[in-house]
Amino acid sequence: MFSNGDEIFKISRLTIVWLAGIFTIVWMVCWGLGIALPMLLTSQLGDKAALTNEILRAATPVIAILVFIPINAMFMVLIERRALALWTVRKGPNRVGPDGNFQTAADAVKLLLKEDITPTGADAVMHTFAPILFFAPSVFGAVPLLAAVTNNHPLFHVLNLPTGIFFVLAAGALPVVALVMAGWASNNKYSLVGGLRSAAQAISYEIPLVLSLITVCLMAGTLDLVKITEQQAGGILNWNLLGGGALTGLNNALAGGGAKALATSYFMGPISYVCAGLLVISLIISFWLYLTGACAEINRIPFDLPEAESELVSGYNTEYSGMKFAIFFLAEFTNLFVVSSITTVMFLGGGDNPIPPYILNNIPGIPQMVAAIRDSYFCSTLHIINPETFFATLWVIAKVYGLVIFAVLIRGTLPRFRIDQLMAFGWKRLIPLSLIVFIIVVFAREFVICHG
């Protein structure tokens, strides 16, 4: 069935090795700084360590992100190249280290050692600041997500904002300034065209993107990312992807509530059922709208017009080399990761298990396994593993990297839009569609008991 089963096996092996490595390192840093060190200090110094502990705990998430982003980007570049190679009948990088594991590390070293060139006639200050301004929002924009994707772990409580998604979107809108800056400061006509294209594109596609997320927030009744995640707990029928709580009644009925649960949720009878169906369809459309808008927002094929290698010779970053280019590259992949995380949190239930608990707990062995992990020495005494966060994180990893792979598959399939077609598609198709979905949701949610 699979003629390239060997390659698939190698890529899976590589993925598992990298993911295990990344998350072990990041979690050991968090645990060491935020849990182990304060525990040690308290046992040695008593109350005197309180201030130090507070500072350590506050610094932990930031340090975790700064450790996570470069190694994660390295992994994502590698998996993108290997997965693309799999889908395009090539081999991909497989020479540096076992399975090509160290390819991106070698690339990173090469980029960092390269000469940093500022072209003649370029605006040197702007030229230097553009990559920084491009990279910074993707770091601090990711911060509120951290609480949501770790199932509100105590270490990351501090990051949760009541207006979480609003902050994330605001941060996500910033990089376009950097792209225009880079295009302008490079003193290159191709770069300038690329920068201007990116401005036009980002402004147009921001609207359907935000409208689709507003639809979700409307269903949830909150902007708080942690609350949105918590509402979706309890199986795939509770996810925002499937109606944002419109199917919760069905879920309750299946869980044992019977007809009574149905009657409670769908209190208007047939009208409620129709509205629940409408909500499911609307939210699925919203999900695709978000994915499309996000693809355009982070300049990936088929919306990679600002880069457009075959037209603009990679557009705004044509004149960049060395470290500055590396930062652009890093930010691009971080953006892809952030966008996938937002999708996971807003639509796919964050760390929620798609199998509902009433099925899962009836499978022999699973409750015992959870209990064994909960009672183990690592968990109860050392707090290395927190059972709630542990399984949630596994699901988040699966969902987020699934979306990343999906983006790679899209990249491996589609050609690029033309700029006028891109604009027409955005303004004439996506924006009206997202408004229609929004209006349907506004009315339909009145007839069903949903999350909000």
Place this chain on the structure above:
Amino acid sequence: MATEIQEIDLKTDEMIINMGPQHPATHGVLRLLLTLDGETVKHTEPVLGHLHRGQEWQGQNRTWFQYQALIDRVDYLSGMFTSWAMARACEEIDGTVVPPRAEYLRVMVSEMNRITSHLLWLGTYLIDLGAMFGFPFYPFREREKLFDLFEEIAGQRMMFNYIRIGGVVRDPKPEWLDKLKRFLDEFPDRIDEYETIVTQNPIFLKRTKDVGILTQAVAKDYGVTGPCIRSSGIPLDLRRTKPYSVYPELKFDVITFDKEGDTWDRYMARILEMRQSIEIIRQCIDKLPSGDIMGKKQMAGMRIKAGEGFSAVESPRGILGCYVISGGGEKALRFRWRNPSFCNLAILPELLKGCPLSDIMAIFGSIDVILPDVDR
């Protein structure tokens, strides 16, 4: 002093962009001087000659035998056709009779070469349209298989030097024919595979439909040949209109469309031509006579009788003509090539007028220009 109200006009300038000679989408070293208004092309000026190697001059300064090996490089993607054009011109002067087996082998390898050339075009065209990493490598998979066959029969994968003056240089073994048959059996499925990804892809249709329409008048004026003119509705195919070699004995369709062709039609014409080539090769295998394969002794001091001759073949890009004057010696007095890429490239400024920047690649790619063929 009375104050005057100054009217300020918002002035916009045209931008001159220098596309190439080093640019990922110009397929080598073409330089296009583009005058842009925003992203709309106002004027295009192709600047040629970056790859000029003096191929005609080299032909006059090398013996016939030496130049045979060099001639594959004129159009490196369809070496069989350049060899064939030269061989036919020389045979016309010399009066050499080519054995029928050699003629059939020539048709076979040429049609195989047409397939490899179209496959490479297909992959690179998708790259031009922005499918940078996905589809383009699928055609290369089949191209490699054909190259393996070429390697077996000619000893070379791209610069074949297989068709010589007087015949062909090696006789294929029966196993080679079996391999070729096996390839031909699986290849139509592969073309279907490309078509499932590309032909009805909505983005591909948006990028290619009604883009770069080549009217029949323009095509005739500029001397466009090959799939470009056939997709515009003019059934100009030398294999049918002025048949040479054994083409009169073979059944195949000349691919034309009823309307004036856009870039999608040029894509479709090439896809369909590949299917026709399969049929031609199949017929050749069935009809392949036994016998000699070389009608002239190949040696370093080979001579061609005095005289002049012209021959044209239908290459993947159009009509490839070769004009030779021989003084009866070891070297030619004059070589002159009529290269399809050069003539097809001439329509580029005409087609690019008023189109957006992104369409330059869609249109330029669809003409299928090989730069060594343009500059010689």
